[in-house]
Amino acid sequence: MSLLSVQTTSSTFEQERLYKRYEHLLQVNNSLSRKTVSYQANKSVPGLRWMKYKEGFSINLVSAILDEATKSEGCKERILDPFAGMGTVPLVSCGKGYSATGIEIMPVGIVATKGIVAASNGVRRSDFKRTANKLLEHISSDKGALTFNHLRITKGAFSQYTESQIVSATNFLSELRESPCKHILQLACMSVLEEVSYTRKDGQYLRWDGRADRTLRSSINKGKIPSFYNALSLRLLEIYTDFPHVKKLFGGKHPKVIENSCLRHLQLMNKNSYDLVIMSPPYANRYDYTRTYALELAFLGYSEDDVKTLRQDLLSATVENKSKAEELQQLYKNSSLFKNVMRAYREQEALQEILFTLEQHRKELSNQHVIRLIRNYFLEMSLVIAELGRIVSPGGTIYMVNDNVQYHGVEVPVDLILSNFAEQLGFTCENIWHLPKGKGNSSQQMGRFGRKEIRKCVYRWKNA
Ligand SMILES: C[S@@+](CC[C@H](N)C(=O)[O-])C[C@H]1O[C@@H](n2cnc3c(N)ncnc32)[C@H](O)[C@@H]1O
Numbered sequence: 001m002s003l004l005s006v007q008t009t010s011s012t013f014e015q016e017r018l019y020k021r022y023e024h025l026l027q028v029n030n031s032l033s034r035k036t037v038s039y040q041a042n043k044s045v046p047g048l049r050w051m052k053y054k055e056g057f058s059i060n061l062v063s064a065i066l067d068e069a070t071k072s073e074g075c076k077e078r079i080l081d082p083f084a085g086m087g088t089v090p091l092v093s094c095g096k097g098y099s100a101t102g103i104e105i106m107p108v109g110i111v112a113t114k115g116i117v118a119a120s121n122g123v124r125r126s127d128f129k130r131t132a133n134k135l136l137e138h139i140s141s142d143k144g145a146l147t148f149n150h151l152r153i154t155k156g157a158f159s160q161y162t163e164s165q166i167v168s169a170t171n172f173l174s175e176l177r178e179s180p181c182k183h184i185l186q187l188a189c190m191s192v193l194e195e196v197s198y199t200r201k202d203g204q205y206l207r208w209d210g211r212a213d214r215t216l217r218s219s220i221n222k223g224k225i226p227s228f229y230n231a232l233s234l235r236l237l238e239i240y241t242d243f244p245h246v247k248k249l250f251g252g253k254h255p256k257v258i259e260n261s262c263l264r265h266l267q268l269m270n271k272n273s274y275d276l277v278i279m280s281p282p283y284a285n286r287y288d289y290t291r292t293y294a295l296e297l298a299f300l301g302y303s304e305d306d307v308k309t310l311r312q313d314l315l316s317a318t319v320e321n322k323s324k325a326e327e328l329q330q331l332y333k334n335s336s337l338f339k340n341v342m343r344a345y346r347e348q349e350a351l352q353e354i355l356f357t358l359e360q361h362r363k364e365l366s367n368q369h370v371i372r373l374i375r376n377y378f379l380e381m382s383l384v385i386a387e388l389g390r391i392v393s394p395g396g397t398i399y400m401v402n403d404n405v406q407y408h409g410v411e412v413p414v415d416l417i418l419s420n421f422a423e424q425l426g427f428t429c430e431n432i433w434h435l436p437k438g439k440g441n442s443s444q445q446m447g448r449f450g451r452k453e454i455r456k457c458v459y460r461w462k463n464a
Pocket of ligand 1: 053055056057058082083084085086087088089103104105106109260261262263279280281282283289313314315
């Protein structure tokens with residue numbers, strides 16, 4: 001056996017048993033594609049195209065789910081997305097006449113949602129045009145000397161000229177009284193930061209252009225980078241053009257947008273207060289939203305400590321996340337709901353088996369905190385599911401988009417484990433659809449453990 005090969009003495013008995021239990025529900029769904037379950041399909045959709053929130057899912061997916069849920073279960077009135085991102089679910093639902101709530105913890109998503117809501121509900125196009133022109137005038141005439149509030153990982157992201165224009169815009173916005181129009185302008189400014197910077201969002205990282213004032217091991221060339229003024233002018237024009245269309249698409253009912261962690265907020269919601277949940281939580285794949293959106297967080301005034309707190313408050317999906325178990329225990333005291341969650345978590349034998357296998361290979365893992373990540377992820381997700389079991393009315397449905405993951409050649413069947421939690425916590429798992437094409441493993445993992453495709457799924461659970 002070579003030094004790098006993996007011992008396969010750990011049992012996979014429970015994982016196989018779990019697979020057998022759900023095998024009959026696992027189905028390829030040819031109407032699902034990467035484009036549908038991601039932001040890609042929104043690139044030409046008025047409103048949703050204003051901010052590239054790559055983790056969002058498409059208007060088509062939400063519409064298809066709403067249509068199907070309405071057809072098969074009668075009119076669904078009250079819709080919830082506890083991981084709302086840029087608000088695709090509440091926006092599309094309200095546009096179709098339902099009432100909907102989104103909970104989101106990342107201010108980037110909140111600013112985007114509020115901006116789109118403001119344009120679709122309330123702000124007059126002429127008022128927007130007038131204030132947008134004032135913003136542009138201010139930027140072109142202001143010679144303010146204030147500096148941009150950088151985070152450690154954003155230093156050097158802009159040329160001096162661009163940075164001074166961004167600061168001018170921030171000053172203008174801070175002088176503007178709180179109003180729906182301000183939300184649209186804030187979204188517009190935030191949405192062009194990547195474009196005018198020396199960075200590019202690329203998977204887990206910000207890639208850097210060689211022109212940035214940083215010592216770089218490798219660099220990219222972004223080609224011509226527009227000035228903030230020019231990029232913002234184009235975005236404002238796009239918003240102006242989209243105004244009538246967003247009113248048609250998303251106008252009507254006003255979605256409720258809650259800026260909080262759903263881990264804290266769900267317990268404040270009433271029993272049976274929603275009929276349908278459509279959601280896509282972060283995947284258990286180490287992706288760090290605070291790193292990807294560092295420029296936007298810095299623009300919104302986040303300090304290093306604020307970012308650290310935010311990262312810890314996000315659903316645990318990075319190796320940096322510490323356990324929230326104690327905090328949640330305090331929040332829930334000795335409630336029966338929390339006890340049920342702990343029981344379901346401890347009794348999830350396939351999960352315990354996977355954790356045991358990873359423990360045995362702890363020293364070989366690229367990062368040992370992956371084990372903690374998986375533990376935290378499933379504990380927190382089982383709490384979310386238990387709360388949804390209380391909040392969703394009897395007969396109500398949950399649709400969830402999520403990817404399986406793998407570490408050290410061990411596949412973590414997130415779809416099966418979460419569906420099993422759901423069943424332990426009162427739901428019936430009706431379908432686990434997966435995309436015709438799964439996700440390949442990284443080249444490093446492939447070299448070591450062979451090629452493995454992991455499922456990208458949409459699941460449907462019905463509440464008892
Ligand atoms: C996969 S994205 C969902 C995107 C969304 N479906 C959309 O269309 O924009 C997951 C979202 O969950 C949010 N999130 C992570 N932890 C959270 C928490 N504890 N409470 C609320 N939202 C959270 C992330 O900030 C991210 O926006």
